[in-house]
Amino acid sequence: MTAPATTPDLLYSQEEEDLRAAVRDLLADRCDAASVLARAESGEPHDRTLWKSLAEDMGLAGLLVPEERGGQGAGHREAAVVLEELGRAVAPVPYLTSAVVATEALLACTGEEAGRLLAGLASGRTVGVLTVSLTTAPGDTPRAARVEDGALHGEFTGVADARAADVLLVPGEDGALYAVDATAAGVAVTPRVSLDLTRPVDTVTLDAAPARRVADDASGPVGRALLAGAGLLASEQLGVAEQALTGTVGYLKERKQFNRQVGGFQALKHRLARIWLDVVNLRAAARSAADALATGSRDADVAVAVAQTYASRVAVHATEEAVQLHGGIGMTWEHPAHLYLKRAKADSLACGTPGRHKERLAELVGLRGPSA
Incomplete structure (x- = not known):
């Protein structure tokens, strides 16, 4: 049973800000750009040590799981904050797939086997994956065995x-x-x-x-998992876009051309201002989706579709601009700009394309397309 529609709370609580600070500190220490690049080249993409620190030591794998079922008893808003920070660091850990999608599927199940698996995922000692294509959107029917x-x-x-x-x-x-x-x-x-x-x-x-x-x-668990995955993916995309903007602003403040700060050129200021405005709007959309999922709002489907319709464009645009505005260095493998661009591009297909979410949004709110 879903709760009645209410005005979403888009602000971060003090507890959420404290959680953000703790996750950001850990990632700054354990997931710097150089280590992510080195891991990408190694052929061993997942950082299992970092995952243990996040999932087991900090207990973040069980944020969505009630305490009586072995978790932390938090919710989607807290998980969204974690995903923002993981997006900012393009962290190579299976948080979205295991701590969100697989966990949400098991939360919709009852019985001893589901309980045992859920406790394992909540502890972080077990990684679970729902075997559906990453591009599967809420409402789609995935392949079955x-x-x-x-x-x-x-x-x-x-x-x-x-x-x-x-x-x-x-x-x-x-x-x-x-x-x-x-x-x-x-x-x-x-x-x-x-x-x-x-x-x-x-x-x-x-x-x-x-x-x-x-x-x-399986329809209930899979549907719940795909909806939560799409909704919280927007928070990861927010983190990607925000870090792309922050890194670009920092670079343009230091870079000089014709004996002037490159960031002082008006044309570049306008481009950065556009990205900033997009990021602010994306934050509102992502927070709305997370809050709707957390409160069980009857408008959760709509909030998720709105967020995903908007998030992909913003993240891709912000990371493309980051590569361009970093100039020649932004095109090199050694600079992390390409990691953000690739994550943004891949995320634009994950959990459904923006076009698929627009179609779903139209269906949800009763907007009919033009007659053939």
């Missing part, structure tokens, strides 16, 4: 962070939701070339993989 004698068969492409997973949550053709151990016989995870080197995508192949039934009806 064939079920034969309790084992699963099928191939799932474009699954984010699958190689970091300990458990896979798989929709079955019989309508149920299953859990599969990532190391079980019959499970193969094949890395694919990914634009975003900090959030890799993989192909998951199941060939008679042993499975445990988690829920008889």
